[in-house]
Amino acid sequence: MIRLEDIKAAHERVLKVAVKTPFSYAPKLSEASGYEVYLKKENLQTTGSFKIRGAFNKIASLGDEERKKGVVAASAGNHAQGVALAAKQFGIPATIVMPETTPLTKVDGVKSYGAEVVLSGSNYDEAYAYAVKFAKEKGRVFVHPFADEQVIAGQGTIALEIFDKCERPDAILVPVGGGGLISGIAVAVKAISPATKVIGVAAAGAPAMKLSFDAKKPIDTTSVRTIADGIAVRDTSPTTLEYILRYVDDMLLVDDEEIANAILYLLEKQKLVVEGAGAVGVAALIHDKLGLPKGAKVVSILSGGNIDVTMLSVIIEKGLLKSYRKMKLVVTLVDKPGSLMHLTEILKDAQANIVHIGYDRTSLDLKFGDAYVSIGLETKGKTHQEEIKKALLEHGFRFEEEH
Template structure:
């Protein structure tokens, strides 16, 4: 099994390409949670995520013959970029298979770092099947995204940086997809102090680790569905599961709505852009998915910031809805001059800003002398939304909340 000495050796290798990323105390999230929160900002890592560490360490272990034959891997995005850059820096040819709906930004970045990219399959598992075909056909070495001890050791260098920078740490919170990141970090943390907690977090739509622990064997999902594409895997790895069983204290899950809220808080309050997978540790804290003490020293590992802009737009809107900052509603007006103006007056009285109005007199769901109106509104809080809706209903409007 992976040991702390493996991570110590990896530190020397990954120094070639990776940065020692910041560990910053957050006044905002400490105030919000009551804990002492320090953010491990892998968002500032080369390629924008932690994966460059494991990829560099694994490529450094290749024999001269394997280096000459080249490498192949499968990835939803961040491992792809890590392998592409690490291979280019080492002079090794690389092919990366990515799911067909992988974020465009990650596909472009992988190509720009020097890899040949092939799009195949609906998710990581199907992309991996194709990558193994290329492995057999071309004699390349397959670089697993997480179920490889050299990869796990490289990711574990994050844990050694945390304990060097913050030896008083009580709890480290880590995303789980396939389990390579948490396996490495847990090994480093427990090697430093077995009493430090390591908590894993998965998206509800891609949660397999908690079920695996409960069953005592690996549980594989039939599909995944989450905005956190970086951890959208059907199952944890064989090697990573062994480490998780032994060294991870607890695994919790968060909803996509929880993730969206964490992303917008990080943007707004910490001026930090984090992808869905990277936001899950903070999402778990804000949603109170695990117990902690006041003033407990907690490090959420923000594992990456490579979020597609189209996805970011969706996440921001979802986060605004979840925090009461945006609402979409529908009502029906009498089809007469001034009816819309009267409605706008009510909205203005409640200090609500209008993003958009859609006015429809042709809907079959309303009377011939009526008009259906949908409004996109900027609000301040859930309480503000409730006040607006109550005020509209007091004026005789029927109100249906759409978002």
Template sequence: MLELSDLLEAHERVRETSRHTPLERSHTYSAMTGADVHLKLENFQRTGAFKIRGATNRIATLSADQKDAGVVTASAGNHAQGVALAATRAGVDAKIVMPEYAPIAKVKATRNYGAEVVLSGSDYAEAAERAHEIEREENRTYVHAFDDEMVMAGQGTIGLEILEDCPDLDTVVVPIGGGGLISGIATAIKEQKPDTRVIGVQADGASSAARSLEKGERISLDGVDTIADGIATRSVGEETFAHIQEYVDEIVTVSDPEIAVTIVYLLERSKTMVEGAGAVPLAAVLFEAFDYEPDETIVAALCGGNIDLNTLTNVVVRGLVETGRYLKIRTVLKDRPGALEDLLDIFTAHRANIYAIHHDRTSRDVNMSDTEVEIELEMRGPDHVEAFLADLREAGYEVDVLV
């Protein structure tokens, strides 16, 4: 098990490579929840995520022979970038195996930090199999993404910073993929302030740690499905699970729609971009995935900001849909002059702003005397959407909500 001294030593090793990231109180989320909400902005870290800490600490502890032989690892993206930069700064050759469908931005960034990238497998588990083959073939040292004490200690330096900047915190909320981040942070927090709660958060579609803690033993999922690719692992590590059992008070899950809404909130209200894994701690607070008291001081660790722009586009649209800000509908009109104008009169009355209209006379799903219309709209919230749809249907239109 990690000790506080391991984290303090790691802090000395990583301080020149990693940044002491900001911890800021959010008036917006405090007002929304009634709690005293603070954000640990690890998305401002070098490489855009916390992984540089653990990678730097692990590589710093390699022997001279291990450094000469080089390192290898598997990662969906953030650990890849962390290892790439840490290895380059230490003059160590790095080979990174990433899943074939890893976000393009993360693949490019990893190469730009100086590592050789090998694309293999459909997910982290399959990429790790190939990385271990390279480990054996080339006698490289495998730098595990989470199940390694030196990696965990490096990630735990975040916990040291949290306590330094917010010594009166009551609860810290941390995302869980393989468990390295929460193992390090929980050790830092509990060894210095044992009454502080440590809450872990996973996505509904990748909830191996939550199920493992409930069952009392590690379980492995057959597959994972979530927009939070940074925590989309089938199981937690052996060493990390031991730390989770020892130090973590509760593990909760949040849905992909809740993650999407939180990303939109952070963009719009905090001017902060995070990836799915970075949003889950705040999502757990905003959607009350765990119980907390009014005025309770809560720190949400936003662990990374490396979201693929194509993914971001889809997530923003989904977030707008979930908050009643975007609506796409389909209806059928008589194919005659003035029919569309009559429909748009209702839009005008509700001040529903039109993004796009698609008018299709050739659809086989309607009578030859009718025309099908699909319309994308900007709305002002769930109540606005509900009232608008009610008036359309009262006026005799059959409306299908597409998104």
């Protein structure tokens, strides 16, 4: 088991490549949640994630002969970049095994640090199995993403930086997947401020660690499905579970809808791009999951910001629809000259901005002589949308709203 002294030693090492990320009070989030909220912004870390801390500490702790042989890791994203950059700092070879479905941008990101990328398997577990086998065959050191004491000590360095800025917080919210991050942080927190609660937040679509925490024994799941890919871990690590059962106070779950809301909230209100895994603590805050006394001093760790831009665009689009700032209508009109102009005149008078329009006269659901017009509109809230629908009805248009 690692101790506070191990984490302090790791901190001296990791600051050779990692940065002390910003720590700041979040007034809007505090007002919305009823707590005094602070954010530790690891999404602004060198590689866009906290993972560089553990990876660098692990490689730094190896002997010269071990390092010369090179390192191997399995990852679909953040851990891969952390290991690749750490290996580059030491000038040693690194091979990263990634699933065959990994987006090209993530593969290129790892290659940019000089690592060799091997694509193997259709998911992380298959890539992991190949990486372990590869490392053994080549005589290289395998750098585990979380079930390794040097990695855990590296991740725990975040807690030291929190206490440098915030004396005795009431609670620290930590994203949980494999459990390496919360294990390191919990060791440091309980050594420095035993009264501070360490609360893990996992994705409902990847609940293995939450189930194991409740049962007090390792429980694996058969599959995972969540937009928080950074914490989408199927199986429970006995190594990290031991730390969690000893030092962690509580474990919460948030679903994908709540995570998406938190990503959009951070983007709009805090001007921060945060990936799903990094947003789970804020999701727990804005959906009132904590059960702490109001006014409690709470720190949420934004563990990473490497979100796929396609996923981000979907979250933004759905968020605009949910907040009544966009609406989608399918209007049935008579397919004759002037009908479409009449429709757009009504929308203009209602001050609705058309951002998309499609015209379909061949659908089998249509009567001959009719057409479907699908329209995307920018709107000013729920009341404005009701006014638009009322105007269409008053002019005899039939329509359906898409959700």
